[in-house]
Amino acid sequence: MYTYHRERFLYNFNWQFERPVQVLPTLREMFFMSDMREPEYIGFMSTLQQQRLIVEQLRREAAVRRINVSQAVEEIKKFVQDHQREDCLIYGFHPPKSNPFREKNQCQLL
């Protein structure tokens, strides 16, 4: 199922964004969509059909299982703390010789 909900964002002469206008597919787009896997979407899609697709997509998104922010953030925090010590951008290179960007000492022939 594809969410075929097309909106073109219009700009007025001052390049300010105006409210979106729904656009139905042009002939070129219909042709272009015809190599999609699902053949039932070939052809002109009415507003009704587009709305149905949106409803289906929203239903799918609403059905997603969520966990609490507190728990989710705890896990992010734990990951960061576990890996922080190895983060070269924060703590640099240990040992310094492993830094491939360091200035190498020039050898001099005496």
Added chain:
Amino acid sequence: MGPKEDPAVTGLKKEIESLKQTLKSAQDAANDSTLENVCSGLNEVPRLRLQTKRLLKGHIHKVNSVHFSGDSRHCVSGSLDGKLIIWDTWTGNKVQIIPLRSSWVMTTAFSQSGNFVASGGMDNMATVYDLNNRDSSGVAKVTRELAGYDGFLSCCRFVSDQKLVTGSGDMKICLWDLTSGKRIGEWFGHAGDVVSMSLKPDDSENVFVTGSVDQSAKLWDLREKAAVQTFWGHSADVNSVCFHPSSVAFCSASEDKTARLFDLRSDQQVAQYVNPGGGGGGSVENSTGGFTSSGLSKSGRYLFAGCDDSNIHMWDLLKGCHTGTLGGHENRVTSISVADNGIALASCSWDQNIRIWVC
């Protein structure tokens, strides 16, 4: 607008509104704390002292995109001068220069293996180059020219050496099989140009997130036919998205001068990062410009965002505070890329240079 509305359409509109409400309530129900609260006991990290260890000069026009290879040593940059340059960041040398057929390049990508690079832009095509195979003039061979877009190519990423996923100005996402040169999948859902994408670290073959001009970010799974989740919050184009190394969250940077952290499992925004003195709601005179690009350090503790004001802003992700800026570029920073092993940050700018920042 148009003829009198069909009652069926009106009915569906009501259902759409009520579903949106249900979604919002479900997200609010999960919103039982803030990042700030959970991390309030954390120690601060040392301030980042990054310096430009390599200044890569060579392009003669604005550089629009930079991307590190999986070896954390080479990177590719694409510029409006019509060239892709493959750099060895450890030495600062140019490994290859690839002339493009169209100079309007907007995006580049390096494959994880380092064998291929892809680029594309206003030519409405994605071109893939094989770095190990040169043609008769000594330049990397074009292995594929992928056409069929109705809009410019705005972002692309190698899922593997055989598959490329792209986002374009015609609002769709395409998956190409590079061995046959055929498109094997197309996904619709965004209502504006798909300008950025980032692969999930622990499932980079199937899952990725995209940012779009329609102000949302969407999570996609190549095995599903439609977007899995949609993330709202930004009030302007989402210019860049970047997955957190933990794979459970991603950050985004936007034209609205904020960067945000979205969590996948609670399905919502969990933090917002602004530039003090500017940012969402701040006065125009103080504003520092929108963010064009984002990146996260290897542990996920630091968030970087390239900005229109020529700086790269940095935040402590968990504490939420702005910890400084990396200055040096003389014009808008268009793209940043953090090396896979976290040793360096590459940034490119309209000032024609690429800088490699190292601690």
